[in-house]
Amino acid sequence: MNTDKLKLLAKDLRKAPPPSPHEKLGGFVIAARSLVKCRAFLLGIHGEYNFHPCGLSAFLWEFTGITPDQFKEFVSTGADDEEVGRWLLEHSKVKDALAIIRWNNELKCKRISELPDRYQEYYEEYVPQCCPHPARVRFFFDVYDDEEGRLA
Numbered sequence: 111m112n113t114d115k116l117k118l119l120a121k122d123l124r125k126a127p128p129p130s131p132h133e134k135l136g137g138f139v140i141a142a143r144s145l146v147k148c149r150a151f152l153l154g155i156h157g158e159y160n161f162h163p164c165g166l167s168a169f170l171w172e173f174t175g176i177t178p179d180q181f182k183e184f185v186s187t188g189a190d191d192e193e194v195g196r197w198l199l200e201h202s203k204v205k206d207a208l209a210i211i212r213w214n215n216e217l218k219c220k221r222i223s224e225l226p227d228r229y230q231e232y233y234e235e236y237v238p239q240c241c242p243h244p245a246r247v248r249f250f251f252d253v254y255d256d257e258e259g260r261l262a
Contacts, residue, residue: 111152115188120149124157127258131251132218133167136195139214140170143254145194148185154260165229166254173213175203220250 120127128146135141144167162178171178176198184197200237204210206241222233233253238244241256255261 111183111186112188113153116149116186119188119190120153120155121146121153122157123147123150123159124155128159130255130258131224132255134214135191136198136202136248137201137210137214138170138174138198139196139217139251140150140166141195142191144183145168145179145191148182152186158232165232169217172205174198174201176201218249218251222250222253225250 123146128150130163131140131143133139133142135145144161145162147156147159147161147164150156150159161182166219167178170176171181180201181198185194189197199205205211222230222237225233237247237253241247242259243252243256243261246261247253247256252261
């Protein structure tokens with residue numbers, strides 16, 4: 111692990127949340143957030159955030175075919191954001207740009223009611239307990255943006 115490089119790139123999640131799941135890396139939503147969480151996890155500055163298991167990142171791993179361990183191993187080299195974005199594209203089982211765009215849009219527009227049952231059951235209690243504006247939460251990504259103060 112290249113700790114020195116990681117320290118320069120990592121965000122301390124004990125002080126501020128990771129980016130919105132809307133933010134892209136390598137063209138994939140969720141990926142920028144997963145990268146920030148992974149770096150913080152590797153350095154032990156992840157606070158309440160998990161790298162793996164993480165329900166949100168599971169969508170990225172399933173779509174790309176990349177495992178959390180593969181991702182973590184590459185991130186631990188100290189690769190910068192651009193390098194990680196390229197690595198994601200190179201190692202993803204999905205190479206078609208339009209398929210990635212469709213997947214991004216599907217997730218950005220996915221309502222909680224369209225998630226698998228286990229997620230719906232989880233969010234049924236989580237949203238009213240953890241989101242400051244539960245009535246504003248309409249879409250899957252809204253859960254994270256409201257909880258972390260980005261949902262206006």
